[in-house]
Amino acid sequence: MQEKYGIVFAFLGDLPEEERPPLLDVEEYGQEGWRANRILILEVDYHYERSVENALDPAHNEFVHPTHGFSGVNRETYRVRDYDTEDHTQGWGMWFMHRFDAPPLKGKTWGDTRTVSGDLWAGGGTYGPNTVITHINIMPDRGFRQYFFEQPVDENHTRIFFLNMRNFMLSPEQDGPIHARNKAIAKQDIDVLNDVYPTQTPSSNARELHMPADKAIVAYREWLDRFRDKGWRIDLEEFHRRNGKDTAFAIPCPDRRTSKNWVIETVPLMEASEESADVTLVAS
Numbered sequence: 636m637q638e639k640y641g642i643v644f645a646f647l648g649d650l651p652e653e654e655r656p657p658l659l660d661v662e663e664y665g666q667e668g669w670r671a672n673r674i675l676i677l678e679v680d681y682h683y684e685r686s687v688e689n690a691l692d693p694a695h696n697e698f699v700h701p702t703h704g705f706s707g708v709n710r711e712t713y714r715v716r717d718y719d720t721e722d723h724t725q726g727w728g729m730w731f732m733h734r735f736d737a738p739p740l741k742g743k744t745w746g747d748t749r750t751v752s753g754d755l756w757a758g759g760g761t762y763g764p765n766t767v768i769t770h771i772n773i774m775p776d777r778g779f780r781q782y783f784f785e786q787p788v789d790e791n792h793t794r795i796f797f798l799n800m801r802n803f804m805l806s807p808e809q810d811g812p813i814h815a816r817n818k819a820i821a822k823q824d825i826d827v828l829n830d831v832y833p834t835q836t837p838s839s840n841a842r843e844l845h846m847p848a849d850k851a852i853v854a855y856r857e858w859l860d861r862f863r864d865k866g867w868r869i870d871l872e873e874f875h876r877r878n879g880k881d882t883a884f885a886i887p888c889p890d891r892r893t894s895k896n897w898v899i900e901t902v903p904l905m906e907a908s909e910e911s912a913d914v915t916l917v918a919s
């Protein structure tokens with residue numbers, strides 16, 4: 636267990652400490668020129684993978700967030716520019732950035748005389764299965780770094796701890812309005828995600844129609860497959876087949892690896908693939 640960024644993190648499982656994903660390093664946290672908002676906690680009624688995928692979708696802003704500036708619905712020529720994904724430098728996920736269209740942006744709200752148009756970048760990536768990072772550069776040197784730590788409650792409920800970092804509008808008086816705005820924007824996403832069906836990501840990408848803009852989502856799912864192949868994913872079918880009938884399951888602790896005769900069975904996991912048994916995922 637570890638307390639960081641105003642959040643308590645707990646690792647639930649029996650992996651030895653050296654094999655566990657290290658806590659994500661929020662490099663801006665505590666740095667001069669950056670300010671953190673207090674954590675915004677969101678309780679949502681869908682699987683965390685759907686929530687992560689929403690954050691990775693570069694096409695949704697123009698359709699879901701009026702605050703973006705214009706609507707993709709009214710612009711038939713609107714297209715998401717092509718972009719590439721790569722493995723994240725901290726070694727536990729994927730990353731992408733893309734240039735997006737937005738109306739010219741005036742900086743006078745925060746005492747900046749510049750107007751910027753046509754060179755706005757946004758994107759982000761994943762860290763482990765349930766942390767997503769968003770970078771929004773509203774000017775080349777002004778932006779937000781947003782960290783969403785998505786706590787799975789069960790397959791249909793997620794508690795999101797949202798840490799927002801910014802390098803402009805640094806006065807404490809701006810915290811309240813930014814917090815309120817983030818909450819309003821999150822609600823726009825939540826309203827859409829509440830109606831997404833199925834509520835979990837499908838077992839195969841062939842069950843959904845993916846467009847080129849969905850490249851980031853596909854890359855995230857490839858990382859989920861890697862974690863599953865390590866034998867880390869709960870086997871929900873098996874869990875539901877037996878849980879509460881004649882069985883109660885427990886989350887395993889590291890002591891299970893060294894001592895025997897435990898009465899309560901551990902949560903069933905999907906089988907590791909043989910090829911991935913030798914692959915060690917480590918922070919780089």
Ligand SMILES: [Fe+2]
Pocket residue numbers: 689690695696699700824
């Ligand atoms: Fe959104």
